[in-house]
Amino acid sequence: MENVCIIGAGWSGLASCQVLHERGIAFDCYEAGSEVGGNWRYGNDNGMSSGYRSLHINTSRKLSEYRAYPMPADYPDYPDHARIARYLDDYVDHFGFRDAISFRTLVTHVEPAEGGGWDVTSRQRDTGEETTRRYGSVLVANGHHWDPRDPEPAFPGADTFTGTQTHSHHYRTPEEYAGKRVLVLGFGNSASDIAVETSAVSERTFLSVRSGGYVFPKYMFGKPGDDMISPFITRVMPRETQRWVMAALLRMSIGKVTDFGLPKPTAKLFNSHPTVSETLLPRLGHGGITVKPNIERFDGGTVHFTDGSSEEIDAVVYSTGYKVSFPFLDASVMAPTDNDVSLFHRVADPHHDGLYFVGLFQPLGATTVLAEAQSHWIADLLQGRAALPPKEAMLREITRYKEKLAKRYVTSKRHTMQVDHYPYLAELRGARREGARLARRALRKGLAPVAPPEEVTVRIAASPETVWDLVSDVTRMGDWSPECRRCAWRGEERGVGARFTGHNRRGRVRWVTSNTVEEWERGRAFAFHTTTNGVRWGYRMEPDGAGGTLLTERWDVTGQNTGQRKRTASFAKMMLGGYENHTEELRQGIHTTLERVKAAAELQERQAPVELRQGARAAAPVDVETAA
Numbered sequence: 001m002e003n004v005c006i007i008g009a010g011w012s013g014l015a016s017c018q019v020l021h022e023r024g025i026a027f028d029c030y031e032a033g034s035e036v037g038g039n040w041r042y043g044n045d046n047g048m049s050s051g052y053r054s055l056h057i058n059t060s061r062k063l064s065e066y067r068a069y070p071m072p073a074d075y076p077d078y079p080d081h082a083r084i085a086r087y088l089d090d091y092v093d094h095f096g097f098r099d100a101i102s103f104r105t106l107v108t109h110v111e112p113a114e115g116g117g118w119d120v121t122s123r124q125r126d127t128g129e130e131t132t133r134r135y136g137s138v139l140v141a142n143g144h145h146w147d148p149r150d151p152e153p154a155f156p157g158a159d160t161f162t163g164t165q166t167h168s169h170h171y172r173t174p175e176e177y178a179g180k181r182v183l184v185l186g187f188g189n190s191a192s193d194i195a196v197e198t199s200a201v202s203e204r205t206f207l208s209v210r211s212g213g214y215v216f217p218k219y220m221f222g223k224p225g226d227d228m229i230s231p232f233i234t235r236v237m238p239r240e241t242q243r244w245v246m247a248a249l250l251r252m253s254i255g256k257v258t259d260f261g262l263p264k265p266t267a268k269l270f271n272s273h274p275t276v277s278e279t280l281l282p283r284l285g286h287g288g289i290t291v292k293p294n295i296e297r298f299d300g301g302t303v304h305f306t307d308g309s310s311e312e313i314d315a316v317v318y319s320t321g322y323k324v325s326f327p328f329l330d331a332s333v334m335a336p337t338d339n340d341v342s343l344f345h346r347v348a349d350p351h352h353d354g355l356y357f358v359g360l361f362q363p364l365g366a367t368t369v370l371a372e373a374q375s376h377w378i379a380d381l382l383q384g385r386a387a388l389p390p391k392e393a394m395l396r397e398i399t400r401y402k403e404k405l406a407k408r409y410v411t412s413k414r415h416t417m418q419v420d421h422y423p424y425l426a427e428l429r430g431a432r433r434e435g436a437r438l439a440r441r442a443l444r445k446g447l448a449p450v451a452p453p454e455e456v457t458v459r460i461a462a463s464p465e466t467v468w469d470l471v472s473d474v475t476r477m478g479d480w481s482p483e484c485r486r487c488a489w490r491g492e493e494r495g496v497g498a499r500f501t502g503h504n505r506r507g508r509v510r511w512v513t514s515n516t517v518e519e520w521e522r523g524r525a526f527a528f529h530t531t532t533n534g535v536r537w538g539y540r541m542e543p544d545g546a547g548g549t550l551l552t553e554r555w556d557v558t559g560q561n562t563g564q565r566k567r568t569a570s571f572a573k574m575m576l577g578g579y580e581n582h583t584e585e586l587r588q589g590i591h592t593t594l595e596r597v598k599a600a601a602e603l604q605e606r607q608a609p610v611e612l613r614q615g616a617r618a619a620a621p622v623d624v625e626t627a628a
């Protein structure tokens with residue numbers, strides 16, 4: 001059974017896939033589209049990409065490549081969407097985790113499971129089949145530039161407008177604006193790119209700007225502009241000095257934005273999300289684009305602006321940004337209002353164990369590298385190499401972050417999750433160090449460590465169906481396991497979701513567990529979740545190529561929440577001779593279980609009428625391998 005779920009195979013989700021794959025953590029990734037790449041897949045059939053035909057990345061290749069996988073050396077400084085999508089495909093195939101991604105599968109619901117973990121429901125787009133699987137942890141990487149935010153509230157008279165009104169999310173190419181009078185609203189990167197494009201074909205293009213800001217060129221002194229910022233500079237140079245130096249460089253290289261008819265920036269440099277464009281200022285200079293203030297109201301085909309001027313307009317493109325939304329999470333779990341989310345170091349939900357968010361930030365820098373760093377921290381947490389601090393400490397960090405944000409940035413729905421590239425990387429390194437310290441302290445206090453899942457495989461000279469019939473009959477579990485005395489089904493149900501009770505004994509200590517079946521596929525898999533302590537047990541059968549079966553038993557504690565870990569550790573300490581000791585007994589118990597299943601299955605196969613045997617041949621006498 002896969003224990004970690006990743007939602008989304010855009011470049012943030014892929015960073016998590018790669019890191020978890022590299023660290024040996026099993027996961028399932030769900031992707032609504034047929035291909036990886038999210039926004040960078042032009043015309044993505046997941047229906048969520050905002051990418052337009054001319055889209056080029058606005059951070060440089062060097063800054064934007066994953067640390068684990070460089071972009072091809074022959075790529076230009078600022079690759080277009082097609083090259084980025086190809087790079088993402090190569091990344092997946094280079095590391096070999098494509099099989100872990102379920103394409104055309106939309107996650108429809110994620111909810112906390114009884115006893116810990118998360119129930120994830122997904123729908124296969126072709127068959128409509130819905131599946132619910134339980135995971136110890138969920139990594140949400142569904143992106144935050146796909147759910148368009150129209151002006152809120154709508155401008156007065158917008159419903160009387162006789163032209164077209166479109167959000168930039170739906171903009172693809174400029175052709176439909178040929179010969180028209182176009183109004184682009186906003187001053188972010190979408191507005192800037194779209195206004196430049198439509199201005200080449202339209203009769204007139206107007207750019208309506210509510211808040212003035214700086215425009216950063218893609219190149220400075222012949223080099224990509226982000227080459228100017230290095231970890232060294234951000235460490236040694238106070239932000240005020242960086243600001244002063246960059247303002248001077250901008251002034252020298254491109255002049256003041258007001259010289260191009262744009263309004264004066266409403267915030268200091270670096271205190272609002274930057275608009276990056278090599279072409280906007282020249283288009284303004286050529287008179288191809290006319291700057292207007294905000295819209296005041298619509299009236300038929302006329303748009304009135306806040307300075308009292310008005311223009312006849314045929315088409316409006318609202319480039320007014322995006323909503324942060326998680327359609328699969330109930331409002332009781334996470335409901336961001338006005339893009340406001342509360343996450344410890346922008347990753348961990350302090351209110352829900354095992355719920356992490358990847359790429360949910362607005363970087364002054366590159367998403368890839370930051371998502372990669374976030375994923376390494378999450379992997380530490382999943383493997384028990386790091387722990388989170390108490391909830392109160394996480395909430396304090398979030399408050400401090402929001403206070404800093406409020407001091408620095410203009411209050412706006414687009415400035416709720418800003419991070420600076422190198423300082424945020426340093427922050428994540430700090431979170432990992434602190435997490436490791438907390439994990440060591442928990443160990444010293446006798447808390448159960450979260451070990452990576454253990455798997456043991458045995459070769460059995462019997463068919464996968466014979467083996468499955470034995471291990472999935474929980475009433476026989478007492479025959480195999482040294483610790484389990486007996487198990488009994490609760491109710492008539494068999495299959496995923498069926499429940500059973502386990503009765504265990506070690507010496508004079510007896511205890512009872514509740515279990516729910518999570519995988520039930522004859523001849524392939526049987527797995528269950530012990531809801532009492534968050535441990536997951538699974539059996540996987542694979543043909544061994546000689547008519548027999550490779551049976552793998554898996555023991556997975558990574559889905560335990562903190563409460564379950566504490567209870568497990570103290571129960572083991574008080575009643576079972578200590579956590580480490582008991583864990584070792586369980587490990588040995590897996591070998592014993594597999595030996596006993598093997599003996600029973602081979603006996604059954606030998607005794608079965610010849611015609612019922614499925615070609616099982618003699619297997620190696622005792623052939624047990626430990627894989628973890």
Ligand SMILES: NC(=O)C1=CN([C@@H]2O[C@H](COP(=O)(O)OP(=O)(O)OC[C@H]3O[C@@H](n4cnc5c(N)ncnc54)[C@H](OP(=O)(O)O)[C@@H]3O)[C@@H](O)[C@H]2O)C=CC1
Nearest residue numbers: 056057058151186187188189190210211319320321412414
């Ligand atoms: N090439 C690339 O790599 C590209 C990257 N992007 C990225 O995608 C993200 C989204 O960018 P974008 O789509 O431009 O959205 P943004 O949120 O960055 O910008 C939205 C703009 O719309 C304005 N706005 C919002 N609501 C209103 C309103 N009711 N009336 C008037 N103005 C309004 C905002 O003004 P205010 O500031 O006052 O709120 C702001 O100027 C950003 O991270 C951007 O960098 C986008 C395009 C290309």
